Amino acid sequence: MSASFAGRGMFKNKTKVDLELQQLLDREPEQPYRSVLDLMVAWSIIGMFIIATSVVIYLLEPILMPVTLAIVVGMVLGRAADQLSRFGLPPGAGGLFLGLIFAVGLFLLTNALIEPVSNLFAAAPAMVEHSVERVMPFLNRFEWARHVIAGADEKAISDLAMANAGAVLGALAAGLTPALIQALIFLAALGLFLLGRTHLRKTIIMALVTRERRLTAIRIMNATENAVGFYFSTASLIYLALGTITGLIAFVGGLSVAPLWGVFAFISSFIPYLGVTAMTIALMSAGLMTHDSVLLALAPAAGFFLLHLVMENLVTPAILGRRLEINPFLIFIAIIFWTWMWGAVGAMLAMPLSLIAMTIFNEVRSHPPERQLPG
Structure with a gap:
């Protein structure tokens, strides 16, 4: 009796195992569909992250642009400051010295270009009018251009060009103050980055836990x-x-x-x-x-x-x-x-x-x- 009862128990367990295997086999066709769905969800999350990041980059342009430019320039000057450390100059002091030279050179270049650029902007409407007068006879040599010019008033074209030139100059003048503010942000960020570059590198490296990750960070930075x-x-x-x-x-x-x-x-x-x-x-x-x-x-x-x-x-x-x-x-x-x-x-x-x-x-x-x- 006990043997037959044990045999029945084994038979029942075997039947239960067979049913579970059969259920797993029945689920296999659903895997590709679920894999594609999971892949679509993953790429959707990545796409939304990229879109959100792009929106943030676009909206924070007045701050991110000069700071990013300062970091790129600071990486170049900081690497040059490391070469100056061979002469006993600390990297922070060398970076500030090179940053000061860069700022002075940029100021002198801007000061030298102010007068010719201002004269160029002042003469821009006359230059546009003169260029239109010069280009018109050249365009008249082509058949298609003659048909286009025939249906338009030459004076209206000249007036339109001068009006657009004025609008362009107005837009440049309106953007002068934000440009000056961004220039100040750039210079401040550049000086602070060069001053704290070595400490910033150490902070990023020590924030990582394992030795392998720290070596990877050092290798990527260098x-x-x-x-x-x-x-x-x-x-x-x-x-x-x-x-x-x-x-x-x-x-x-x-x-x-x-x-x-x-x-x-x-x-x-x-x-x-x-x-x-x-x-x-x-x-x-x-x-x-x-x-x-x-x-x-x-x-x-x-x-x-x-x-x-x-x-x-x-x-x-x-x-x-x-x-x-x-x-x-x-x-x-x-x-x-x-x-x-x-x-x-x-x-x-x-x-x-x-x-x-x-x-x-x-x-x-x-x-x-x-x-x-x-x-």
Whole structure:
């Protein structure tokens, strides 16, 4: 009796196990659906996070933009201050010394550009009117342009151009006060960052728990500062040569205020794609307003474009390409995004921010964190 009872119990347990296995097998077809649903939920959360972050970046532009610019510049100057520490100068004092030199140089450059830029803005309406008068005969050579001009009043076009020029000048004047406030925020943030850079690094490193994470943080910080410092120091020398040659091209081409064109060429070169386009169009417009001959008018713009083409495709890749390789499409997308967010300063920050993101990604990918089993 006991044996038969035990056999029945085993039979019942086996039947129960078989039923549970059958239920698990029946649930297997639902797994792909649930996996896709979980993936959609995860990407939706990521998408909402990206949208919310973009909104915050856009709304906090008056504060985030100068602070971000100060951090990028501070990384470059801080790396240079580390080199000065070999001569017995503390990194904090060396950073402040370099920051003071940078601020004084920026002040002197701004002071030197105020008068020619003010004269340029004052003469902008007359230059626009003169350029319209010069461009109209050139456009009349084309059939499609004649039909367009025939249906429009030349005086109305000139008045519209001058009205828009006035609106542009008004917008620039209205944005002068916020720009000064952001400049003060930038200088204050730069000084404080350089002063507390070493302490900030130690605080971030010691905030991590394990030794492996601390080593990873040190490696990422050093790699990021090295990449940004190498890019700015090398690119500055290349673009300084480009700006000097551009000033000579403007002088030989008969354009007024030739040194100013060199400065604009130096600054615009830090904005990939958009900088060379704007500079070429500006030189072309200035040439058309200066010379009667079309060939002489287009010569400065053509010379600058060929020079920039040689610099960007031969000189820069030969020097920077060995250490810094970034997908041009990603750079283009970054320029569009940061220009939309922060305007011209955002366009200048697109390259260093992309370089920082790429460096962090490469360091994390080449040294993945070790997975520890739960105890």
